[in-house]
Each structure stands twice: as C-alpha cells, then as structure tokens.
Amino acid sequence: MSTVAHGQDPRIPALSVLSALAEPDGKDFLSMLSGKVVENIQRGTLASRLKNRNLSGNPDAGTIEARRFANSKSQAYGTARAAGRGNAVKAKPVYVHIDIDREIVEEIEHKDVIMLGVSGLLQERSVNHEKTTIRETERAFFQTASDAGMEVVPASTAIEEVLEALILQITTTLNEFVDGVDRDMLDLVLSDTFYSRARNYIDRGVNNAHVSTSAENIVTFHGVRIHPSNYLPNSVKAVCMVNGSVAIPINPRQYTAEKLQLSEAWGVGYFFWYGTAPVMPDLIAVLKEEA
Secondary structure, three states: OOOOOOOEEEEEEEEEOOOOOOOOOEEEEEEOOEOOOOOOEEEEEOHHHHOOOOOEEOHHEEEEEEEEEOOOOOOOOOOOHHOOOOOOEEEEEEEEOOEEEEEEEEEEHHHHHHHHEEEHHHEEEEEEEHHHHHHHHHHHHHHHHHHHHHEEEOOOOOOHHHHHHHHHHHHEEEEEOOOOOHHHEEEEEHHHHHHHHHHHHHHHHHOOOOOOOOOOOOEEEEOOOEEEOOOOOOOEEEEEEEEEOOOOOEEEEEEEEEEOOOOOOOEEEEEEEEEOOOOOHHEEEEOOOOO
C-alpha cells in the first residue's frame, strides 16, 4: 500500500490531461470526489446574423459564389426597338474560396474519463470545440470587413459626430449597384471601449430621459442597430455595414470520438473549413485607431 509524503499532492496524476496551472506539459490530477466542468465563457457573436446568406454552390466543391446585379437604367421610348435588343443585365460575381482548413484534436485516456471525477467530460469538450470555432470565425469575419471597408476620418472627435460620419458614409453611397441606403439596413459594431463612450454620451444626453441606464445595450443610434463586440481587430474602433456585406461560409464535419488502436485512449476531434470574402465592400465603413 502506497503512502503519501507530507506536502505531496495526494491525487493520482492523469495520463494525458494537462494542467493549466502546472509547468509546461504538467499533468492534471484525478479527482478524489466527483466534480463538474466549469463552462468556458465567451461573448455573444454577431457574424451569424450579419453574414451574407445569398450564396450559391456546394461548399464541398471548395468555392461558392455571390452575385451583385447592377441597377437598371431607363432610356427614351423606342431605344430598344431601334437597336433591335434590350440592354444586357450586368452582374458582378464574388467568389468565396473555402481555403482555411482547421482542426481541433485532443486525446483523452479512458482512465482519465472514468476517474477524473468530471461529469460529461467528452460532451463538454465537444461544446468547447464548437465555441472555439465560433470565436475564430467571428474574428475572421470582422477582420475581412475591416480590411475591405472604406476608412472614415471624421472631421470632429465628438462621439455623436463620429458615429454619424460612419453612417453617412454608407447611406449616401451612389454607384451602379447602390442608390442610397436606408438606415434600418445598417449595423454599427463598436469595440468595448468605443461602445462605452457611445453609451455614456447617450446616458448623459439632455434629450435622452427615456433611456434606461440599467439596460445593457443601446439597441439603436439614430435608427441604426448598434452592438458592442470584443472581436474587432485591435486597430479598429468601429465598423458600420449593411447586412450581408461579408460572406463567411463554414463547412464543418461531424464531431467524432473514437477509441485509439491498441490503447485505452480516446481521440476526440472536430474539423472545419471556412473562407471569407467581402461581397459589398462599398457598403462597409471603418473607423480605426489614431496612428
């Protein structure tokens, strides 16, 4: 019968589960009593609500496509008859390559699973892997938007003027695809620090007595939906965009857990592929940190 020396941890070392509190590659310990997994915490995501869904093609083929159709133009009566044909419809294809290949693979010994004392370990790891996927694709979505959008340099530093400059950059857009944009089509996504400035301005505004300072979100600013996010690039304060301006198709594979050959270990893995592309870069406005 083994004995435990004074000052020595009385628990049994795990076979493969590492401890985040130990030295590099230090093993975790099996529990003496049953416990539960402490859920990993992350912010809510926006990409799934703001991304472009009007895509065609099979994600398994590696590339899918979106199309922007140009606005039609009127002509004098009889123009088509004299020319013997009407005007061709002009379309601009946008290709989204699913070229980012990712995996999350972990190995857990059967002994650890049954003796670690953690309820639902494999199930909880699968949930964590899905959350990891969401975090990565959320950051990729806003990185693409920030890289593709037009940078706005407001004339004023007042928070209300800065936000209006971002909004006006989009609502006044005129080109062969766009003839102005309604505000209810827009979303403003602000970094946490910049959102706090906007929130404080609204809370203190003399005409905002109806605003509840206990509410977490502002909801709208001058008719535009507004959201805080910690997934913007570090150099970006805010992004204003029309819903659907960025595409980010994700092609996941079913979560798998299988016993490894000639062992009592289980391999748990999650594989996914995705790609990003700006579909309407002219409808994205970006506010960056001062250099």
